[in-house]
Amino acid sequence: LLKLDDGASIVDLSEYNMPPCLILKSDGTSLYPTRDIAAAVYRKNTFDFDKCIYVTSAGQCLHFAQWFRVLGIMGYDWAQTDLVHVPYGTVSINGAKLATRTGNVVLLRDLFAQAIEKVREIMLEKNPNLPNREETAEAVGVGAIVFNYLYNSRIKDINFNMEDALSYDGNTGPYVQYTYARACSVLEKAGEPTAKDFVITAPEEQALLKVLSTYEEKVLMALRDYEPSVITRFI
Numbered sequence: 001l002l003k004l005d006d007g008a009s010i011v012d013l014s015e016y017n018m019p020p021c022l023i024l025k026s027d028g029t030s031l032y033p034t035r036d037i038a039a040a041v042y043r044k045n046t047f048d049f050d051k052c053i054y055v056t057s058a059g060q061c062l063h064f065a066q067w068f069r070v071l072g073i074m075g076y077d078w079a080q081t082d083l084v085h086v087p088y089g090t091v092s093i094n095g096a097k098l099a100t101r102t103g104n105v106v107l108l109r110d111l112f113a114q115a116i117e118k119v120r121e122i123m124l125e126k127n128p129n130l131p132n133r134e135e136t137a138e139a140v141g142v143g144a145i146v147f148n149y150l151y152n153s154r155i156k157d158i159n160f161n162m163e164d165a166l167s168y169d170g171n172t173g174p175y176v177q178y179t180y181a182r183a184c185s186v187l188e189k190a191g192e193p194t195a196k197d198f199v200i201t202a203p204e205e206q207a208l209l210k211v212l213s214t215y216e217e218k219v220l221m222a223l224r225d226y227e228p229s230v231i232t233r234f235i
Contacts (some may be wrong), residue, residue, distance in 0.1 A: 001070070001073060001074065002022075002023060005020065008024060008025055008026045009023045009024035009027030010023060011023060011024075011073070011130035012067060012188075013069060013070075013071050013134065016069055018062070018065060018066055018069065019062075019066075020065060021033050021066040021069075021070050023037075023070075025221055029233075032068040033066060033070065033195060034061065034064070036067050037067050037071055037074075039072075039125035040052060040067075040071060040076075040079070040083060042077070044076070044082075044203060045079060046127065047083065048083065051055055051082050051083075051084055052082060052083050052084070052086065052087045053084045053085075053086055053226070054083070054086065055086045056085070056087060056088075057087065057089075057090065058086060058088065058089060060087070061085065061087055065085070065216070068083050068085070069082065070155060071083070080167050081217060086154070086226040086227070087154075087155060088154040088155060089152075089154070089155050089156045089158060090156040090157045090158070091149075091157075091158050091160065092157070092158065092159045092160065093106055093158070093159075093160045093161075094113075094161060095159060097200070100175075103210060111145055112141060112142050112145060114162065115141035115142065115144055115145050115162065115165070115166065116137050116138050116141035116142070117141075118141065118162065119136075119137040119140045119141040119166065120137045121146075122166075123137060125134070139177070140174055141166075141175070142167075142175040143174070143176075143177055144165045144166050144172065144173035145160075145165055145171065145173070146166075147172065147173030147176060147232055148160065148164070148165040148172065148173060150229060150231075150232045151171055151229055151230040151232045151233065152229060153229050154209060154226075154227060154228070154229065159219075171232075171233070176235055211234075215235070217235065218230050218231055218234040219220075
C-alpha cells in the first residue's frame with residue numbers, strides 16, 4: 001500500500017476523501033499511525049478484544065479515521081467495526097485551557113484534594129457535629145468533580161469552576177447526593193410497606209414513575225453512544 005512522496009512512505013486515502021496517512025518519514029522514522037497500527041494488531045492478536053475504544057481529544061479525529069481506514073485496506077475487517085474513537089472537547093479550569101505541551105497541567109488528585117478541603121470548610125461552618133465527617137467530605141468533594149465533568153456532553157468544551165461544581169443548587173453532584181439522602185430518610189421513616197396493591201392517584205406520582213421507568217433505556221443509550229452525560233442528566 002505504501003507510496004513514496006518526497007522520500008516519505010504514505011498510504012494514499014484520496015479515495016476516502018482524506019489526506020494521505022504518513023507511515024514513515026523520509027529518514028525512516030516511525031510516526032503515531034505506524035505505532036497505533038502495530039499496537040492495534042498486537043492487541044487483537046493477544047486479547048481478541050470485542051472493542052478497542054480510544055478516548056482522546058476531538059482534535060485527533062482525523063488521525064484515528066486515517067489509520068482505522070489503513071488497517072481496513074490492509075485486510076483487517078475488524079478495524080471498521082471493533083475500533084472506536086470516542087472524542088471529547090477541551091478542558092479548562094477557571095478559563096485556562098489544560099495542555100501538557102504548554103505545561104498547564106492540573107493533576108486530578110490535587111483537584112480532588114481541593115474539593116474535599118472546601119467541603120470540610122463548609123461542613124465545619126454549617127454542621128460541625130456531623131458524624132463521619134471525613135468520609136462525607138470525600139464523597140461529596142470527589143462526587144462533585146466527577147458529576148460536573150460527566151454532566152456535559154463529552155464533545156463540548158468544559159470550563160471547570162470549583163464553586164459551581166460544589167453548589168447545592170441546580171444539576172450538581174452535591175445536589176444529587178443531598179436528594180438521595182433525603183429519599184433514603186423518607187424511605188426509612190416509611191418503614192416496610194404492608195399493602196400489596198398500590199394505587200397511584202397523584203399526577204406527580206405518575207410523572208415520577210414514568211421518569212424512573214426509562215432508566216434502563218438511558219443506560220443502554222449511554223452505552224450505545226459512549227455518552228455518560230445521558231445518565232447524569234437522567235439522574
